[in-house]
Amino acid sequence: MNQSLPAAPDLQTADSAGAAEAASTAPVFLVGMMGAGKTTIGRHLARMLNRQFIDLDHELEARCGVRVALIFDIEGEEGFRRRETALLDECSRRQGIILATGGGAVLAEENRRMLSERGLVLYLRATAEELFRRVARDRSRPLLQTPDPQARIRALLDQREPLYESIARLTVDTGSAHVMQLARDLLPRLRHYEQQEKPQ
Numbered sequence: 001m002n003q004s005l006p007a008a009p010d011l012q013t014a015d016s017a018g019a020a021e022a023a024s025t026a027p028v029f030l031v032g033m034m035g036a037g038k039t040t041i042g043r044h045l046a047r048m049l050n051r052q053f054i055d056l057d058h059e060l061e062a063r064c065g066v067r068v069a070l071i072f073d074i075e076g077e078e079g080f081r082r083r084e085t086a087l088l089d090e091c092s093r094r095q096g097i098i099l100a101t102g103g104g105a106v107l108a109e110e111n112r113r114m115l116s117e118r119g120l121v122l123y124l125r126a127t128a129e130e131l132f133r134r135v136a137r138d139r140s141r142p143l144l145q146t147p148d149p150q151a152r153i154r155a156l157l158d159q160r161e162p163l164y165e166s167i168a169r170l171t172v173d174t175g176s177a178h179v180m181q182l183a184r185d186l187l188p189r190l191r192h193y194e195q196q197e198k199p200q
């Protein structure tokens with residue numbers, strides 16, 4: 001398509017009361033499939049920990065001024081992945097943030113390296129059936145706009161599960177628990193991890 005996306009504005013910096021402490025704390029990266037709960041749980045976690053929350057898909061949309069689906073339409077998945085990698089490189093350097101990645105951010109080896117080297121990778125796991133239930137009615141995910149989205153989810157999960165697992169320091173089965181409860185249960189695990197990581 002002969003259309004180009006607008007130039008990107010700068011990343012907004014949200015100040016928070018915990019900014020001073022967060023400035024020296026490694027970022028937390030949420031990975032997992034579409035519908036795993038990265039955006040929803042990440043937002044709760046950030047609020048509970050008084051950290052800045054960044055959602056990579058939303059940040060990309062804010063910078064391009066269009067939705068992810070339109071980026072796929074105009075530039076294809078390849079163009080989207082290039083933008084995703086560039087933005088991940090920038091955002092993953094920020095200390096103290098909670099970053100919800102896109103479901104396919106783990107596909108590129110370069111991205112996996114950034115994630116595992118720069119922060120704590122938390123994998124939100126769910127079965128293909130659960131994922132399908134959560135995203136079935138949502139039309140915003142271009143990779144699921146196929147005649148059989150459930151089969152697509154299964155195929156993507158088979159391909160990606162080993163990639164999520166290869167970089168995850170913590171894994172959480174999201175099952176049927178409420179997202180708020182999942183975030184609450186994660187707090188002590190994150191704190192424990194951060195204590196261990198602190199230089200003695």
Ligand SMILES: Nc1ncnc2c1ncn2[C@@H]1O[C@H](COP(=O)(O)OP(=O)(O)OP(=O)(O)O)[C@@H](O)[C@H]1O
Pocket residue numbers: 032033034035036037038039040041057100101102103104134135141174175176177178179182
């Ligand atoms: N554990 C859960 N139980 C029930 N519903 C959930 C759970 N986790 C997420 N959801 C719901 O599933 C939908 C998708 O969640 P969310 O957008 O957070 O997923 P995501 O991992 O960010 O997906 P994407 O990679 O496409 O951005 C939302 O409506 C959310 O409320």
Ligand SMILES: O=C(O)C1=C[C@@H](O)[C@@H](O)[C@H](O)C1
Pocket residue numbers: 033034057068101102103104105140141142143
């Ligand atoms: O799983 C994926 O590949 C994607 C997930 C979403 O978060 C978006 O990043 C986009 O829809 C692609």
Ligand SMILES: [Mg+2]
Pocket residue numbers: 038039040055057100101102
């Ligand atoms: Mg999301």
